[in-house]
Amino acid sequence: MMTRHDIRELSQIRFDAREDCAFSFYFQPQTPHDKSHREESILAKDLVRQALREMKEKSPQKPNGGAAAILERILDLAGNLHGNRTHAKAVFACARRNFWREFDLPPCLSRTQLFVGGHFLLRPLAELLGAQPRLGVALVDRQRARLFDLRLEELTEHEGVLHRLPRRRRSDGFAGYDAGHADRRVADETLHHFKQVADRLKEQAENGVWDKLVIGCHENCWTEMESHLHPYVKQRFLGHFTADANSATPEQIRRKAWRIFQDSLEERRSALVKEAVSPSRGNGHSVTGLRRVLRSLELGQVQTLLIGENYSARAVECTFCGHLDSHLVRYCPLCGHATRELEDVCDAIIATAARRDIELLWVKDNPELDRVGNVAALLRYRGSEHATRRAAS
Numbered sequence: 001m002m003t004r005h006d007i008r009e010l011s012q013i014r015f016d017a018r019e020d021c022a023f024s025f026y027f028q029p030q031t032p033h034d035k036s037h038r039e040e041s042i043l044a045k046d047l048v049r050q051a052l053r054e055m056k057e058k059s060p061q062k063p064n065g066g067a068a069a070i071l072e073r074i075l076d077l078a079g080n081l082h083g084n085r086t087h088a089k090a091v092f093a094c095a096r097r098n099f100w101r102e103f104d105l106p107p108c109l110s111r112t113q114l115f116v117g118g119h120f121l122l123r124p125l126a127e128l129l130g131a132q133p134r135l136g137v138a139l140v141d142r143q144r145a146r147l148f149d150l151r152l153e154e155l156t157e158h159e160g161v162l163h164r165l166p167r168r169r170r171s172d173g174f175a176g177y178d179a180g181h182a183d184r185r186v187a188d189e190t191l192h193h194f195k196q197v198a199d200r201l202k203e204q205a206e207n208g209v210w211d212k213l214v215i216g217c218h219e220n221c222w223t224e225m226e227s228h229l230h231p232y233v234k235q236r237f238l239g240h241f242t243a244d245a246n247s248a249t250p251e252q253i254r255r256k257a258w259r260i261f262q263d264s265l266e267e268r269r270s271a272l273v274k275e276a277v278s279p280s281r282g283n284g285h286s287v288t289g290l291r292r293v294l295r296s297l298e299l300g301q302v303q304t305l306l307i308g309e310n311y312s313a314r315a316v317e318c319t320f321c322g323h324l325d326s327h328l329v330r331y332c333p334l335c336g337h338a339t340r341e342l343e344d345v346c347d348a349i350i351a352t353a354a355r356r357d358i359e360l361l362w363v364k365d366n367p368e369l370d371r372v373g374n375v376a377a378l379l380r381y382r383g384s385e386h387a388t389r390r391a392a393s
Helices: 004-011 038-058 065-080 123-129 174-206 219-227 231-235 250-277 279-283 290-299 346-355 367-371 383-392
Strands: 022-027 088-094 099-105 113-117 135-140 144-151 154-162 212-217 237-242 286-288 302-308 315-318 339-342 359-363 375-379
Touching (some): 004 123, 038 065, 065 088, 135 174, 144 174, 154 174, 174 219, 212 219, 231 237, 237 250, 250 286, 250 302, 290 302, 302 367, 346 359
Parallel strands (some): 135 212, 302 359
Antiparallel strands (some): 022 113
16 A cells, blocks of 8 residues: 655655656546446546557657557556555556556546656656655553554454453352452453553553554443553544444444544644734744745745645646746746756645655645635745845855
8 A cells, every 4th residue: 555655755766857758657447337337448448549649649650669658557557446446556567667556545546547758657656645644543441452453444453452351250259259359350450541542552552553543442441441542642642432342343443433533634734724824923833835836835934835726737847956846937037057847746746745754635626726826835934034044055
């Protein structure tokens, strides 16, 4: 399964527009109209033919044997994927560099598409993976804890914690004398179990096993379990749901945990948009509009990027220093070298965000963000402070 680290690696690959040809293929399984599943194969063939036609139109004299081999390989792959409903697929390739990478994805892509150009098309991945942390899930009862990773709706179980309670004697002794001792012993063992689970979760948090945590348990266990959670864990805790650690199925766990995560993510998106577009943003902690966002990205100020789901804008990129400019100028204002026009600046923004590990949030149907141009950024520190530092240096 793909991770943000993979996106970062892909974004760091630099291509020579005159020599290299980068292929990005996204396969999204569709519900077939008949049992033959021919629609997917036909769509893939149409995309390959269109790509070949466009390549010939752009450079009719340039040999494209390597590119044709890549497209044929993509076509074979798409033919073998028909009937698959559990995973989408992403392929990134370059013939001249002998580069080919495949990734399985959840079937949540907008459509099947093939992009051929001077860079990899990363926007579909960024929309899918943006702001999706490694999610830990713990199912806890008085004797057992089951531990999971939930990544892109795929649930993986790891070694848990098992603490068997002492067996109760057949007799409570003379006049029930031993009953109280047995109850206290069980209570002490249960307390020890919750502490052991809390210690394991703290260890995972410190080791970066997960970024956010969701816990499932019976309501009568939750108060005891919560009281033992370490502050580090509570900072990353999203919520809890009711579940039985022994009988809960993977699908039930995945569905309930994913719902809590999506609710918390949507709430966080709304809060960050309000913070970014607030009238008090003159304090220098946020910027709006493409020109200001690009400048803040270049200065290394950006901590979180907020982009409208359907946002698209033209810009230019310097072929020498990589400077991005919202003004469609022919020469870079920083180094004087020629620029190349970008049909959609989002691809370059995504690559920069991935390389610098900037959080990227895609925002859907938000009027507040739409009023400021559908692009905004929250900064690590005040812009004026950064300008002062640059002047001092």
